[in-house]
Amino acid sequence: MRHPLIIDLDATLVTAHSDKEQATPNWKKGFGFHPLCAFVDHQAAGTGEPLAIQLRPGNAGSNTAADHITVVEQALAQVPGIDGYRVGKAVLIRTDSAGGTHDFLDYLTRRRLAYSVGFGLTEAIAEIVDRLLPEAWTPAYDADGVERDGAWVVELTGMPDLSGWPEGMRVIVRKEKPHPGAQLRFTDSDGMRLTAFATNTPRGQLAELELRHRRRARCEDRIRTAKDCGLTNLPLHGFDQNRIWCAIIALACELIAWTQILAFDTTPARQWEPKGYDYKSFRSLPDSLATPGGPDSNSPPPHPTSSCCSTGSPDSQHFPTPADPPASLTHD
Numbered sequence: 001m002r003h004p005l006i007i008d009l010d011a012t013l014v015t016a017h018s019d020k021e022q023a024t025p026n027w028k029k030g031f032g033f034h035p036l037c038a039f040v041d042h043q044a045a046g047t048g049e050p051l052a053i054q055l056r057p058g059n060a061g062s063n064t065a066a067d068h069i070t071v072v073e074q075a076l077a078q079v080p081g082i083d084g085y086r087v088g089k090a091v092l093i094r095t096d097s098a099g100g101t102h103d104f105l106d107y108l109t110r111r112r113l114a115y116s117v118g119f120g121l122t123e124a125i126a127e128i129v130d131r132l133l134p135e136a137w138t139p140a141y142d143a144d145g146v147e148r149d150g151a152w153v154v155e156l157t158g159m160p161d162l163s164g165w166p167e168g169m170r171v172i173v174r175k176e177k178p179h180p181g182a183q184l185r186f187t188d189s190d191g192m193r194l195t196a197f198a199t200n201t202p203r204g205q206l207a208e209l210e211l212r213h214r215r216r217a218r219c220e221d222r223i224r225t226a227k228d229c230g231l232t233n234l235p236l237h238g239f240d241q242n243r244i245w246c247a248i249i250a251l252a253c254e255l256i257a258w259t260q261i262l263a264f265d266t267t268p269a270r271q272w273e274p275k276g277y278d279y280k281s282f283r284s285l286p287d288s289l290a291t292p293g294g295p296d297s298n299s300p301p302p303h304p305t306s307s308c309c310s311t312g313s314p315d316s317q318h319f320p321t322p323a324d325p326p327a328s329l330t331h332d
Contacts, residue, residue, distance in 0.1 A: 005091050013026055020234065020236075025058060036071050041218055052078070138207055139151070153173065
């Protein structure tokens with residue numbers, strides 16, 4: 001399916017500044033929690049909304065397949081129209097290399113889900129890359145879908161030994177000139193930075209598939225929104241209490257996302273983060289709905305961004321029927 005519903009998975013570290021239940025040291029030598037989150041990606045025109053936030057101790061592994069499976073099941077339970085175990089390629093699961101494990105990909109394959117996950121590079125793969133002819137590489141795309149200088153992609157499916165991995169899995173490698181000051185790894189080749197991902201999407205240009213995978217970086221924006229809504233610090237001592245706090249955070253993120261979808265769909269506010277709304281939207285929206293008063297009116301002066309918010313106010317926007325999901329969440 002060319003336009004599946006994309007669900008991004010990513011984890012983040014949350015620091016605990018006092019002793020809390022199941023707060024533990026983490027791999028970055030900090031102390032706290034390591035929640036794993038799932039977000040729907042609303043694509044470039046919008047933001048996204050949370051489907052699941054699984055609170056975990058700080059020492060929880062980044063590539064724990066059982067946790068990824070649990071979060072995917074929780075996320076799919078939030079998506080309307082999914083009946084039965086085999087979901088189909090209408091939904092694509094996108095993760096970094098933490099999701100590139102045998103158990104997790106086997107699970108996604110059993111449920112017939114599409115996937116695009118980071119794939120760890122090995123010395124054997126690096127040696128294969130070294131033997132490739134220059135004409136095997138295709139120019140990569142930048143964020144706007146235009147060919148980018150200094151970056152190329154190639155498909156390695158059939159070259160490395162993929163026995164034991166799910167049938168139909170493709171491995172695509174990107175090479176690019178490293179940024180100034182970047183440290184190369186032992187798996188990098190000929191002064192180029194190498195990254196790889198695996199997907200079971202059978203069709204599409206390599207550059208388009210690689211760009212689709214690289215756009216998973218938008219999940220970091222969703223996590224930043226969650227931290228603005230309270231995930232930066234978990235205030236309670238009990239682990240279950242903080243799980244409830246995470247549910248409240250998800251609800252706050254959900255309210256912001258649907259405010260953007262329903263009220264600000266055609267304005268720049270569709271992509272604002274919570275800090276932007278604090279000063280630009282939630283303050284000016286009442287101004288845009290108020291009737292201007294006379295000289296003695298107590299109404300505050302219009303906010304500088306009132307014109308943007310007023311175009312997205314209920315006075316000028318027709319809300320879609322709740323039973324009809326917005327176009328940004330539908331798929332072909």
